[in-house]
Amino acid sequence: MKLSLVPAARDPVPPxxxxxxxxxxxxxxxxxxxxxxxxxxxxxGRVKQDRGDSDLVVIGDxxxxxxxxxxxxxxxxxxxxxxxxxxxxxxxxxAWKEDMIVANLDxxxxxxxxxxxxxxxxxxxxxxxxxxxxxxxxxxVANKVDLVxxxxxxxxxxxxxxxxxxxxxxxxxxxxGVEALADRLAGRVSVVTGPSGVGKSTLLNAxxxxxxxxxxxxxxxxxxxxxTTTSAELxxxxxxxxxxxxxxxxxxxxxxxxxxxxxxxWCFPEMRPHLGGCGFNDCRHIGEPRCAVLAAVEAxxxxxxxxxxxxxxxxxxx
Ligand SMILES: Nc1nc2c(ncn2[C@@H]2O[C@H](COP(=O)(O)OP(=O)(O)O)[C@@H](O)[C@H]2O)c(=O)[nH]1
Ligand SMILES: [Mg+2]
Ligand SMILES: [Zn+2]
Numbered sequence: 400m401k402l403s404l405v406p407a408a409r410d411p412v413p414p415x416x417x418x419x420x421x422x423x424x425x426x427x428x429x430x431x432x433x434x435x436x437x438x439x440x441x442x443x444g445r446v447k448q449d450r451g452d453s454d455l456v457v458i459g460d461x462x463x464x465x466x467x468x469x470x471x472x473x474x475x476x477x478x479x480x481x482x483x484x485x486x487x488x489x490x491x492x493x494a495w496k497e498d499m500i501v502a503n504l505d506x507x508x509x510x511x512x513x514x515x516x517x518x519x520x521x522x523x524x525x526x527x528x529x530x531x532x533x534x535x536x537x538x539x540v541a542n543k544v545d546l547v548x549x550x551x552x553x554x555x556x557x558x559x560x561x562x563x564x565x566x567x568x569x570x571x572x573x574x575x576g577v578e579a580l581a582d583r584l585a586g587r588v589s590v591v592t593g594p595s596g597v598g599k600s601t602l603l604n605a606x607x608x609x610x611x612x613x614x615x616x617x618x619x620x621x622x623x624x625x626x627t628t629t630s631a632e633l634x635x636x637x638x639x640x641x642x643x644x645x646x647x648x649x650x651x652x653x654x655x656x657x658x659x660x661x662x663x664x665w666c667f668p669e670m671r672p673h674l675g676g677c678g679f680n681d682c683r684h685i686g687e688p689r690c691a692v693l694a695a696v697e698a699x700x701x702x703x704x705x706x707x708x709x710x711x712x713x714x715x716x717x
Contacts, residue, residue, distance in 0.1 A: 415463035415475060419503075421633040421643075423458055428474060430464060431635070440464055440472040454499035458633045458645060459588060461503060484533050484590050500631060501590050501645050506536045506583075510593035510602065512543040513552045524667075524708035526592055527564070531666035532658050535590075538565040540580065542598040545570040558702055562669045571602040581606045586640035588633070592647050603634070603646055610634055612646055663713055664692065669701050670709070685710050 418432035428440045442456060443465075456462065461478040480502040507530040511518040523539070530537035541556045552568050560566045567583070569576035584606065591599050600612040612634075636642040664670045664684055670692050678689025684706075686693070695701040710716075 415465055417463050420456055420458050420460045428456055438472045440474050442474045457499045457502050459502035459504055482535060484535055504590050505587040506589050508540050508589055508591045509537055510540040510542055510591055510597050510599045512597040513541055513547040516596050518555055520704050521708050528666040540567045542569050542571055544568045544575055545573045571598045571605045577605045584642050584644055585638045586642045589644045607636055660713055667709055
């Protein structure tokens with residue numbers, strides 16, 4: 400795309416355009432400028448050097464662009480990230496690789512189905528823990544309520560409401576609860592995550608008609624064997640308040656995520672008030688005497704199920 404930039408008379412340097420990265424694919428970036436133009440860009444070599452070989456530019460990054468000869472655009476600078484959704488993966492020779500997924504996001508939607516596939520509390524907790532570790536506000540979306548009804552859905556997901564998570568009971572297929580959820584996305588940057596088959600893509604298509612994201616069994620086989628998360632894309636929401644949402648096809652391997660042992664309890668919000676109160680400073684909350692967390696489990700303020708998720712994550716027992 401060609402853009403002609405006319406520098407202001409008092410401004411000796413041609414101005415840079417600011418924008419947000421919506422798509423990043425094999426060295427090419429699609430940037431939505433603050434003037435609402437979509438520009439295909441490449442990355443200045445200097446930026447590559449500055450940032451080493453970690454994820455240089457990911458979707459959600461705020462960047463500045465310069466137009467170069469021939470009408471091409473180059474990303475000149477990348478702003479510091481306000482927030483991030485990333486996962487750590489085992490890398491070569493025992494090193495850890497941080498896999499950046501989205502930058503500058505406001506919230507994570509942890510989507511599960513009420514049935515087909517049956518939700519598993521261990522897995523729900525694993526997704527929530529990843530969001531907490533990234534310090535991103537998480538909400539739970541219980542999709543496919545049409546299959547089980549509200550009473551059964553509340554039995555499964557109600558405990559998350561008690562912890563303080565916002566839970567949306569929806570049916571992407573029947574349109575139940577979709578409008579209320581769309582309201583919560585307006586004007587924000589959201590990432591949709593959850594296991595495959597729960598209806599994430601269907602839900603996004605229902606929230607934003609016109610997106611036409613692939614759904615169902617076909618897309619699953621197509622994506623199988625691709626070990627990349629870079630195909631994630633920020634979609635613009637059409638409402639008056641704007642906003643963006645990212646589908647994350649590569650998050651199926653979330654099981655590889657590792658969180659340092661000493662950070663894990665903090666990732667269970669209901670454990671936080673008790674963390675200072677244990678008899679031992681280095682208490683792991685799995686059987687030590689005078690453990691405040693175990694006392695709260697005993698008293699029923701922390702659910703046994705959630706503590707079991709904690710224990711299994713800590714002991715890498717999945
Ligand atoms: N019964 C029912 N099926 C749904 C609903 N939402 C999605 N599905 C179906 O669930 C399957 C997986 O949906 P998809 O959006 O591809 O899931 P994703 O892998 O999480 O993106 C598809 O066959 C959808 O038609 C829903 O609310 N109710
Ligand atoms: Mg999908
Ligand atoms: Zn303890």
